[in-house]
Amino acid sequence: MTNRLAGQASAYLRQHADNPVHWQPYGDDAFAEAARRDVPVFISIGYAACHWCHVMAHESFEDPITAELLNARFVSVKVDREERPDVDSVYMAACQAMTGQGGWPLSIFALPDGRAFYAGTYFPPDPQPGRPSFRQILEAVWEAWTERRDGVERQAAALAEGLGGVFSSQLLDVAAPAESVDAGFLAGAVTELVRAEDPEHGGFGRAPKFPPSPVLEFLVRHSAAAEHGSAAVARGLAGRTLAAMCRSALFDTLGGGFARYSVTADWSLPHYEKMLYDNAQLLRVLAHWVRLGGSPEFPAEEARAAAGLTADWLVRELGLPEGGFASSLDADSVRDGVSVEGGFYVWTRTEFLAAAGDRTEGARLAGIFGLPGVRDGSEAVPLHAGRALDPDERAAWEGLRPGLLAERSRRTPPARDDKVVAGWNGLAVAALADAAWALGRPELLDDARRTAELLQAVHWDGELLRRVSHAGSAAGIEGLLADYAACAEGAFALYAATGEERWYAWAEGLLAAATRRFIDDGLLSDAPLEGGAGGPGVRSALAGARSLEPHDAEAPSGASLLAGALLTHAAYSGSGEHRVLAGSMLAGLPRLAAQGPRAVGWLLAVAEASLAGPIEVAVVGSPGEGRRRLHGEALASTSPGVVVAVGEAAQGEARVPLLADRPAADDGAPLAYVCRDFACRLPVTTPEALRGQLASLNS
Template identity: 40%
Template sequence: MPNRLAEERSPYLRQHAHNPVEWYPWGDDALSRAAAEDKPILLSIGYSACHWCHVMERESFDDPATAALMNELFVNVKVDREERPDLDQIYQLVVQMMGRSGGWPLTVFLTPERKPFYAGTYFPPVERYGMPSFATVLRAVREAWDHRRDEIVRTADELTSDIVRATTTRSDARDVPSDVATRAAKKLATRFDEAHGGFGSRPKFPSTMSLDVMLRAAHAGDATMGARVRKALDAMRAGGIWDHLGGGFHRYSTDERWLVPHFEKMLYDNALLMRLYADAHRAWGDARDAETVRAIASWVTREMTDAEGAFYATQDADSEGEEGKFFVWRPEELDALLAPEESAVAKLAWGVAEGGNFEHTGATVLHANRALDVVATRLGITVEEARARLEPARAKLFDAREKRPKPFRDEKVIATWNGLMIGALADASGALGDRALLEMARRALATVRARLWDGAALKRVWMEGEARIDAFLEDHADLAGAALDVHEASGDRDALDFAKALVDRAIERFWDEDERSFRFASKDARDLIAHTRDAYDHAVPSGTSSIAHALLRLGAHLGDERYERIAESVLRANVGSALDQPMGFGHLIGAMDRYARGATEVMIVAREDDARADPLLDVARRAWAPNRVLARVDPGAGDVGLASRLGGRRQQNGGPTAYVCRARACGLAITRADELARDLRP
């Protein structure tokens, strides 16, 4: 039977369309064949930018002998986790329940009824790394299926029951303490790497949501937490995890020093980091943070934006069949491309030396090896001269790199990830006072809305002119959050209405009144063995945490306590878990902080066409106020939504007037931008 992936829209599935494996996409055809032939299912889950997915493909799925064994013994199914995160969440639990670490490629063996009985991740073609060969695993699993079926069925039933139990158990409701962010930050600090910044050792991920918790604790008065965030942000920006020529962050560092990354670039990582650096700029006013935000936006514009303004999903780690080849450099390449004085500065500044630092290739991952003043001293020149040589060197190397074969780009437009980037751009536009970032956000929101929202239902993925796959909780929540960010950055009322429509749809499709929790997939999904209700953050914020933020913000804007009551149920049910394991609940802790400390509500009473309000709006958007809600209130409007807090107070002397409300009580009228800035200072 043929490989059935060539007609699929997913770039990841298409990458496997040439394999001699008789792959099926997930669906009835594969399940029916497994049942008819009494064969177990081999389910392989990955994504297009996954380096080890490519490795396993080259070693096993492209190997005729291994493929023949797979075809003989199993019905083989490929899934793109970016399209079906609901399946990925469920079957990742199997690996964890077997005492192993999850990850991709995910390899799971199922009964024809979709029940899992054995799982792992990457398997090598020969025995190594303390793991059996993939062929050994295939034969052993099939031997057990043929000769110990009762044991297999019992294991599958037990694992499925454990998954159902793990995804339905609720925590006892508890009050959310007002110092929830500070408590969580103190626990996070025990895992902070004081030498290199960030958390843990190797591999080291940016952990943006945990750093956000620390930044919130800093806002609440803990300066040591702020110092830790500053150290992590500077270390990441200096390391090889940052692309020093083209901007943007790679996925993670393979070492504890942020030096050598896995080179894939993900839209969502860069969205989360853009927002974090924008908040850092609000906190400290450091020009380096603003530069980082703009450099990420530049990369997104250049590499990740389609013709109508929506954002692509990922860039691969590999090019020309080698990981990182597009990004690394050798000394002789710099000498050939640069003037001698430029090459001397560039080598010292970016650590390019004989032998390199990237595995055993002799090539170097560029990193901020030495500060410019140190470089200048070594070369006997001024710092200004060093900078004047480094910038043209950067431009020349970038231009030369652009002529290399580029890594593969996955051009799926995914609702949730677009939501994260749109929201980050809109928020950063206020932090930096940069209208260009806002226009990027507004254009992307309009395009994603037109493609994926039909006025009543949301799709998850746009690819090649087609909207596909019913959206999940995270898609509704992150796109609603983005619409709220655009509304606060621009005053666009239509964006607020869109956020409300998305949140209402999320409540309708995902809210389980009996369990008082949100499901990840729609309540009417039929091809799942369980419904996850995961509040735990993974590479992206959990759908539960994102919808909690959206509910609280929307409730404040509309003055509708129904949204806040649902959010309260979610937060109270998870506060115990969040304080026990803050590394996995950073985004939800942010929502808890908003709920417990209360929002800082800033209302600017001014007509839509009154430009005199701009200085007040600019101050409100630049202020370091993590739980800020910002609204422009027409002086002739009725007391609805946030305006109901004003209690009849309006403009002073006929001009734009600001009111800051905390704990649902509003302060005195403010008409000057400098006075508003003082009021909003921590």
């Protein structure tokens, strides 16, 4: 046997291609080999930007003695959790059931059919108090396998039955009667979020503290709903949370982009990996915050600056030559010849002053950005002020930024995982499309188009969507529900921003495939029905059950993204079927929110859109400045219920049904038609009139 990870799409898998461990990628062949050899399967799950994954790899997987044990007694399988979240979610649940905790690296020992019987996370190379070494674990598992096989198999069977019951209970019944979620429920969710707020440092919960991106989108949408008495409360909470994050070390104030999370409750020490899914979501939230007009806690201009830097970082650092965006930047980078977490981003006072050039301004800003004034200036820290800069400080900072960026560019950058994940790129398309108009940066539409074109050409064959590609070639893994739904979300946003009907048609095709491939007997699951979740290993691990994770994780859940895309399509097309299907998903919101609204932020955001709309705006006429101004006014609406269609005037049918029978003015001038609840206002010719109609529908 040999290591079989060379040439994999995942950078995480390729990072282990030179290990002496005979790794295999997750799939049927690995489980078949374990059955043939009658040995357990060791499944190691992580991702490219994971610090402790690198540590365990260096300590154990690069060690020849440990590799010899693994090769002789196990079939070893490497899984990238970003590539196979369906596999990760099941085995993470198994680990949490057995140990009460989880995390990455995730270490699973399973029967040859995939049912887990022992689990853990990081294991050190040598014993530590309360934590055995990895080699001790391998010896103990092998002893149990050879000496107590019956007990091992009973434990695996019982765990699989239990997990299957849990995952089955989460399936959404989309055949249930559709019910609307009322304004009172959404206002109550805002109240619950305020109770969960960290009043001292902002955000929610204690350390480690993650950006609550889906929840922020809900709060921004709720803030725009004038009829809610809780709108002002939501606006204040969103503003405080965004301000705390954007003024902290979580945000790279020099180069743009957000780190994955803060190790500390006060946001002062980031875990430095930067993920596409975080930055796509936060860019879109910031763009919507700018469109909303900001708040005293976090002014729109400050949000505009953070959004602009984030968009620039996204295109510059994650953009790929073939189009689309890479998955992440690593947390670790080389500093003074040693790989350390955050090495690329931190500064000593001495380094900062040398790069700043202007000694006076450099010293002033060094103090503002938390650089210690120790005698030798040798302590390296991330740059952050922890507060808003005043205009004079902002001007001084903008003057020094080019020199600091130039100096930082000479450092060894963190490694990049170049795999393209369909769903995360769909989120990026939506973010760039919205940011292009909100920030007044039309060039971002070109980046959104290139990404959508890659997804359509490489990942989509007209029937199936592939989850992952690398270097312009798709891997064989079919997309999950979240991939189909996020790409549809991105395609609808790109259509609204450009009026290019190809994106509307693609979104329709994605939704048709999603409803066909993920709904069976009225039940919605995360994995396609053909083949099932994760292949035979995961099916066994769940005792044959289907799986759905309806709660948000680092990104919105597939179910909530699908509900939102279906709602948008219904507004464009008049499809009662799709609106009822979205309503059936929303009917489960109170049950899903029982563990707290932070777990269902995106579904709450969809509920806001459902309650506020649909408000349908059709802008028709020949391309030109008049149509562009009406189009821009429509996109400037803050109502979460608005959908915008733009195109040539139509006397009859149109590719986008919302444009059907929408003639231009008698003199050929473009017109905007506004409709709600099957009733339309008189068409208008000016942005001012359109603004008035939209404002009257949101009051």
